[in-house]
Amino acid sequence: EAGVAQSPRYKIIEKRQSVAFWCNPISGHATLYWYQQILGQGPKLLIQFQNNGVVDDSQLPKDRFSAERLKGVDSTLKIQPAKLEDSAVYLCASSSSVQGPTYEQFFGPGTRLTVL
């Protein structure tokens, strides 16, 4: 079974530029998550999708961040314009159900973003 795919793996941009990340979850997983992991911190949830609907985006900085999951499969996360403090690893995860028995989420390798 293929895991969660993310691209690109690394991205370096200058502040005020825009950037987009792509995620393809495990086939059949209805729930998709985007996390931001700043160096020295744990992953912080930015947005959660159930199929193509948003379940939780309470911690998404909506003035600059946007995400979509058209057709309920793959997803893109965009930052426009980027700030220095957006430098982090952006992790995508998926799960088969929000209420699964172990609540296990499967993570992709992440995209490391550096904003100069």
Add this chain to the structure above:
Amino acid sequence: DQQVKQNSPSLSVQEGRISILNCDYTNSMFDYFLWYKKYPAEGPTFLISISSIKDKNEDGRFTVFLNKSAKHLSLHIVPSQPGDSAVYFCAVRYGNKLVFGAGTILRVKS
């Protein structure tokens, strides 16, 4: 507001000995607790979990203990192996999402 705290940024253990990683949480309403392991340049992977109705769960070399009165969670690895060297995150289920601690770097020396 840190709801999940891992107060030890790092831990160094000799191969074959026990590794104990700790986690404290603030909300007694949390009902499910998980540990994830992360290697460099990879995403976190699920390791073991425990429901709030239990106080212990074991899976091979890994055991998680839950002390609800102290709001404390610990992961025991026995015996520790060099391949266990990684960052370990505890996480709690909060509504429909997971809240992660900052992680503990475990180094197992051979």
